[in-house]
Amino acid sequence: MSLQYLLYEEEEKIGFISLNRPEKRNALSRALLEELTALLLKIGQEKKVKVVVLKGIGKIFSAGHDLKEIADGSPQDVLEIFQTCFLTMRAIREIPQPIIAQVHGIATAAGCQLVAAADLAVAAEDAQFATPGVKIGLFCTTPAVFLSRNIGRKKAMEMLLTGEFMSAQDALIYGLVNKVVPSSELEAATKELASKIARYSLSAIGVGKKAFYQQINMEDFQALNYATEVVSLNTTTADAQEGIMAFLEKREPRWSDN
Incomplete structure (x- = not known):
């Protein structure tokens, strides 16, 4: 399939999906989410790979939804954006392959939601996570769903109510990620975890x-x-x-x- 906002490659039964809007901090536009959903469903149907790594091109993993798209949209447009994101989250959950988020830089709002929705996550030691919607009057209600199913209620509410960043080490302690490694080892460590899974049926x-x-x-x-x-x-x-x-x-x- 032709990809505009993503990169995709396969290697040794592992699929690598890269969010490819570095100039927009890998913002999750409606078009990107539609493309991601279609790609995930294709991977799930074809079964050529056994595990999928999801990462970001550029300086960060993802800053979340494209706020300009939300600001410019009608209420119906905005509803459709969030419904599109719903379908992406459902695809992550329903395809047979585990999804591993490979996180560097920051993962905020819906970007943090992507990490929380993934089956596993590996983070660089300088990665940071936040649900900062409260700071702009748009509470991170949808990211809260998967965030609250990863970490304890009190810590989830603290992130949601303050909008402050959580460090990679705290994300490991509270259960948002599985492993934290030096930035220089992030790609290798994620691939190592994926390779362990890819050995199995x-x-x-x-x-x-x-x-x-x-x-x-x-x-x-x-x-x-x-x-x-x-x-x-x-x-x-x-x-x-x-x-x-x-x-x-x-x-x-x-x-x-x-």
């Missing part, structure tokens, strides 16, 4: 990703009942049967998607 990864998010807000034994059904069905797949036999025969498994 996409069939199993996809089942696991879907089940994880389905069960997470269920009551304990409702979740366990659901997980029991999922894992039982998972055992009937070709990759599960191959993996079990490979373990018993003390050899490397040969996945169907390799």
Whole structure:
């Protein structure tokens, strides 16, 4: 597919998506979000890669929504922008491949939402995160959804109510990111994490990703009942049967998607 606001490449079963509006601080315009959603769905359907890295070109990861687009739009236009972002978030959640956010510079507002919505995140040690909408009278209500599902309520509300930056180290402590590394090691560390995941069966990864998010807000034994059904069905797949036999025969498994 032709891309105007993104770059995309594939390497060793890893897909690399780059937000490519450095002159606009990788602002998430409606057109960029539409392009990102379409690309994610294509990746999910084609299944050529097993994991996706999402990063930004230029000095920062993303400054969030394009405020000029919001300021110039009618109420209906603005609603459609946020509905477009909703579809992007849903694509991140619903494709079988895990999404790893590779964060440098800053990730603010909807940029922070992208990090929080990703399945995993690796940050440079000088990266910063914020939901500063309160400072301009536009509370970061939509970023709050995924932010509050990553970090504790009190810390989420502190970020939302003050608009102040959270450091990469605090983001690690509070659970917004998985790993913090020196800036010079960010790309290599993210690729290393992606490569670990890419060794496994996409069939199993996809089942696991879907089940994880389905069960997470269920009551304990409702979740366990659901997980029991999922894992039982998972055992009937070709990759599960191959993996079990490979373990018993003390050899490397040969996945169907390799």
